Amino acid sequence: MTISRREFVRLMGLAGAAGLLPTSAFAAARKPSDLYEIPKYGNLCLMHITDCHAQLNPVYFREPSVNLGIGPARGKAPHIVGKNFLQHFDIAPGSIESHAFTYLDFDNAARKYGKVGGFSHLATLVKRLRAERGDGNSLLLDGGDTWQGSGTAYWTRGKDMVGACNLLGVDVMTGHWEFTYLDKEVISNIGDFKGEFVAQNISVNEDALFDYRFPDFAGFDEDSGQAFKPYTMKSVNGLRVAVIGQAFPYTPIANPQRFIPDWTFGIQDERMQSVVNQVRETEKPDLVAVISHNGMDVDLKMASRVSGIDVIFGGHTHDGVPRPVEVSNKGGKTLVTNAGSNGKFLGVMDMDVRKGKLKGYRYRLVPVFSNLLEADQEMQAYIDKVRAPYKDKLEKKLAVAGETLYRRGNFNGTFDQIICDALNKVNDAQISLSPGFRWGTTVLPGQDITMDHVMDQTCITYPETYRREMSGEEIKAILEDVADNLFNPDPYYQQGGDMVRVGGLDYVCEPAQTMGKRITNMTLDNGSKIEPQKKYVVSGWATVGAKSPGRPIWEVVADYLKEQGTVKVKKLNTPKLIGVEGNPGIAG
């Protein structure tokens, strides 16, 4: 790491001299290294993207200021934010990397360094690294959450992203939000995908096996009951590389089961062990890699229980972690990475693999700054074509941001507050609930809020809103349930995602408490106590159990925004926290 860092700085000088960087980048006190001169190392390069959430175009994305680790996770990666993050990962304050990995000085730095991600910029970077590593010496892996998250992905049922990934040359992928389309659409999308789709932890449930609707799907194994191919073998630079897939284990719980009734998921770490053993015994691999959508905490635990995996490329929890965590298990060590979200990063793992052993590695989580990487023409033309039918609708200006609007963080982000306020206002409710997704891009103060932004924040296949009465007791039960999914000290009982966002409701939260005891002192905005037996009018969206009757959430939010002119959050319904003083996972 130290050596390569020094080399970046040196090479940065050369790149700067060649005029590759915009002048604004030089204004930083510490010159940014040329992020994209990544020295070759070893004989195998695995590139990794994850959780791009269908962001084909560059975006702004603010990293969280609250990402609490509870119990054994306290103060450990990925539960570190801001200055603690910089210290932990040895990143210079004020540098371009500091902006990429933390929320610090977000507005100014975002203006200085510009947008992140975008598939045409990512394509340039991927092509460059592929060429530098030499033809056939690298693979591009995608951890999933690729087909969902934008208006075009929603309207094309994920097909726009399948096309973009084919152009980008994704070799192997797994999934999560991919499964929020109808099962037959999932099967069709995988059919169109030119890479391979792997997932060892999805089975066809026993009832469905009697008369399975997709018996001819190539990935289905009727003997094992697995719905998708569990792993694939790739030949890279003469090495045999196994890539095992681990889809999001709690998809039918966190998302509607009704779209994919035949498939059952779960962590299945015993099965993971047997797949690894089988691969080691029968395939003679030089390296065993897993692309996982477990979330980082679950990956860390799985890596301690399952042996024989060299590296887990992780996603789901959207943690931009610059350095892999080395986890010990009875077979040796397993590296665990997490590669952020929204197309912001490309994970680059260069490895020295000899005689079936991983001898050394260099890892960089490279931020994709669209001003520093030229757009790939072919990809840009594709994106323009995909967006053309929806362009006018998506680029329609709805309001102006009066402050930074973002989502990511354990509790209400400012954009969430706008959504909650819209629900309360448009649906005439006292309390609103909005899911704690970790996707959704950021809008800078003064920037126009367009339909694109609203879709970035709300675009799901079950967007219907509801307005109904709930008792105080029921509201508390919901908050407790979601808080346990986030703060349970055992990662296998967490689902990823952040705390449910609320409007019109304040509460006190003690994350380290046990289920049923974390949420106290619930009050309405006017200060009156929430009574357990009293009924309140609640509005929300994204119901998992059954379809709600109301309009899609994006229509509700758009209606609200159009009335606002300039949007500022009047009151952020973020809870008062107990017991988090000194926790490195919260801004000091």
Next chain:
Amino acid sequence: MSLNQKRRVFLKGSLAAGTLGAAAGLLTPGAVLAAWNKNAFTSKHIDEAIASVGGNPVTTPSKDITIKAPDIAENGAVVPVSVATSMDGVDTIALLVEKNASPLAAVFHLQEGTLPDVSTRVKMGKTGDVIAVVKANGKLFSARKGVKVTIGGCGG
């Protein structure tokens, strides 16, 4: 005929055979019904339920019992649970759901020589432990595994 069609025919055939088998007395449903232990299945307390099945409520925790159940249930109404053990002389395996109003969910009586490996689905109203009680050579052993039942949603 594709492999899968063959498989379907086979499954249908084996189902039919199963029904026939039962009718022919191979599965002796009558005997199972005769052994229906009303007190055990309606008991409101874990100890009482275990005592009704095993004769006394005291069990010894054992690492030789493996419970397979999801960490978080996909559907609390039908949670798949398997219990297996490496012990010899097993004649009964009971499954209890700690937080259910009537905790006893299933009792399996095994004939001598039967592999002690059973699977069923249980209903779970809320988060809690699934408890397996194994009676082997007249002694009671137990193991438990937590299963979370959640309202779902809000995933990242």
